[in-house]
Amino acid sequence: MNQTPKVVTFGEIMLRLSAPGFSRFVQTQQFNATYGGGDANVAISLAVMGIPAAHVTRFPDHEIGYAATQLLKKYDVDTSHILYGGNRIGLYYLETGAIVRPSKVIYDRADSSFAQIEPGMFDWDNIFDDATWFHFTGITPAISAGAVDVCFEALEVAKAKGLTISIDVNYRKNLWQFDRTPQKVMSKIVDYADIIFASKSDMKELFALEAPTFEDDKFPFIAKLALEKYPTLQKIINSKRDSTSASDNSISGTAIDRENLYNSRKYKLMPIVDRIGGGDAFCAGYIYGEIVYKDTQTALDFAVAASALKHTIEGDANLATVQEIETVMRGDISGKLSR
Numbered sequence: 001m002n003q004t005p006k007v008v009t010f011g012e013i014m015l016r017l018s019a020p021g022f023s024r025f026v027q028t029q030q031f032n033a034t035y036g037g038g039d040a041n042v043a044i045s046l047a048v049m050g051i052p053a054a055h056v057t058r059f060p061d062h063e064i065g066y067a068a069t070q071l072l073k074k075y076d077v078d079t080s081h082i083l084y085g086g087n088r089i090g091l092y093y094l095e096t097g098a099i100v101r102p103s104k105v106i107y108d109r110a111d112s113s114f115a116q117i118e119p120g121m122f123d124w125d126n127i128f129d130d131a132t133w134f135h136f137t138g139i140t141p142a143i144s145a146g147a148v149d150v151c152f153e154a155l156e157v158a159k160a161k162g163l164t165i166s167i168d169v170n171y172r173k174n175l176w177q178f179d180r181t182p183q184k185v186m187s188k189i190v191d192y193a194d195i196i197f198a199s200k201s202d203m204k205e206l207f208a209l210e211a212p213t214f215e216d217d218k219f220p221f222i223a224k225l226a227l228e229k230y231p232t233l234q235k236i237i238n239s240k241r242d243s244t245s246a247s248d249n250s251i252s253g254t255a256i257d258r259e260n261l262y263n264s265r266k267y268k269l270m271p272i273v274d275r276i277g278g279g280d281a282f283c284a285g286y287i288y289g290e291i292v293y294k295d296t297q298t299a300l301d302f303a304v305a306a307s308a309l310k311h312t313i314e315g316d317a318n319l320a321t322v323q324e325i326e327t328v329m330r331g332d333i334s335g336k337l338s339r
Contacts, residue, residue, distance in 0.1 A: 011039030036316025
């Protein structure tokens, strides 16, 4: 494999502490520890699928930071641009739901090493050498004012170097706890993007785009408005997860460019092993598809199949291989024992 990173991701990685099995927080006397973050999940998934990937972040300069780095190295993600400093890694606690009881997440990420990043810390010109793609989520700038500034610093260099830029909007209103307006920040970030992954609610809340009430399928209408508003934007991708009941969960996808609308098949998601990271698996699958298949419909189909498989895998990142994803994409969802 070419060891030069071709896809660069940027964002915080947190320590995930999960109550074992389906235990509630008030029941458990121990937690299972792993690491995860939306942007890093994309890098790990791409590396597993054979796409060279590098992740850029900042960890505390102690054993927990080194352990998180080792997780990335385990899956052959380039960690050479990670910085170390600050005192703590962000945490989140997970209680896995079952049947009609939803899962719960509690965050503890204030004053993390990543939240304290500032412009000038990262050598983006060096980081983007030989890279072709830059990806991060809307969670990254939501962490701190310094993270906002560093995102724009990176975007300027990535754009100048001609990288494809993709943003998973992933708007989390409660994360924006500092003096920056998320609508203004994210609107300016999308000005740099070639591709965004976004939902109806993302575009409504952040970009003030809303379809008329008589629209049956509002996403295509709103996406067309977004393409008109942002002239450099080429494609808008959406993964749609339906949950009409505890026993009826499914996922499908839609892609829109300046000429066409693409739809994927729908996959049933039962039983669900771990929901977390399903959207990141979708993003990684789509990026893989654009790079390898160079066809929007095939990339979308691959992305949805990848996300469906992620729901069967415990942990934050999708560890499904290309062969496994392509098998599902071809319609083989039997789950028969592989010998």
